[in-house]
Amino acid sequence: MVPFAGWEMPVQYEGVIPEHLAVRSDAGAFDVSHMGQLHVEGPATAEFLQSVLSNDIDRLADGEAQYTLLTTESGGIVDDLIVYRMSHGHYLLVVNAGNREAAYGWLKERERRGTEVRDASDEYALVAVQGPKSLARLGLDDGEQFTHGMGEVGGIEVMVCRTGYTGEKGVELLSADEDGAALWDFVIGQDVVPCGLGARDTLRLEVCYPLHGNDITTETDAISAGLGWVCALDTGFTGAEALRRIKDAGPERRLVAFTMEEKAVPRQGMAIEGGGEVTSGTHSPSLDVGIGMGYVPVAQAAEGQELEIDVRGRPRRARVVKKPIYRKES
């Protein structure tokens, strides 16, 4: 167990590699109750969220969800999160554990008449069940990605969210906090492999989902990070002006994905020859090769570009690849 944002979290149960492979080929479960839940409610909520979140919230109907960013004036990223539209004037934001207070504080400070932000994180447990067999194991039908609805799993009332952080089919189940242990036990009882933080990181990195704190921070902007697709610049959200300037001028550096051409495991903080830096790195259990993401000058950001990474004093070759690094064959 390791301390993580004030929680004691297992890095692994059986082992990172078997857990990772179980999610890719079968089904795995992650206890992600450490993530934060913020309710935002009131008649002016949609208008308020549109002004602080990067994506176009007007595109959401009840029962739909969207990946979005909480941005600073200069286009930096306070947090990346998923917003679920519950009903007219009521949205649920699921934020990163480490940013729960920052995100809450940021929103609370900007709250306006007709909308109220409430940190409800302690009221919920959250279990992610991911993998090609995950829905069948839980007796759930295939549902459209980025939708949600109330349901029952193992006799426990849950909000079934068709979202995840692995690149696989799956759900995230939000239950009352007091039902969390029973929900976890039920899921694990359905021949679903318990997975820790280690596999969560390797799975998300293979499909190039950014990790806030590593790949995106308040110091990095959405355009350079390749997240322009979740920035509806016309909505005029906080930082939209700055992001438009970066977009128009073209960013100076880009967040690229790469695979190692030589044996080595890239790690966060390693220098990339030419002025770049690795922001996430690991060994890919699916591809059996070192993989990572990092910021490099645009001149080095094209697919196929060779990179040289300083692995504790040893220069090792890597190559820029198209995102995602791992793609399902079928």
Next chain:
Amino acid sequence: MAANESYPDDLRYHPEHDWARIDGDEAVLGITWYAQDALGELVHFEAPRLGAALTKDQAYAEVESVKAVSDVIAPLSGEVLAVNEKAVEEPETINGDPYGEGWLVRIRLSDASEADGLMAVDAYRAHVAEQ
């Protein structure tokens, strides 16, 4: 597949969880069951070059799991005569058979008397129990 915990009687042990199988003026080196278990499934063995000089108590290689990288400490001084290419190509071999197919390097000892400073199996077991 991970091996079961074991510490062979015929090896000499270093407190940094390395073993040496001494044979005349040569020795085969590796990491103990305890070390590989603490690291988890290994994905990379950064081996020294042939001919490299190892100094007792200093790092001469790295082993790396998905989670972490760790220096490998030389239990004895000497010159690298051979590197286990199987451990380089399939690092999980070190997990599966840390004292056999998962050996790391073979060296020519530069000072055979250094072996006197290493632990016999009972002392090493006691050392592991304290971790």
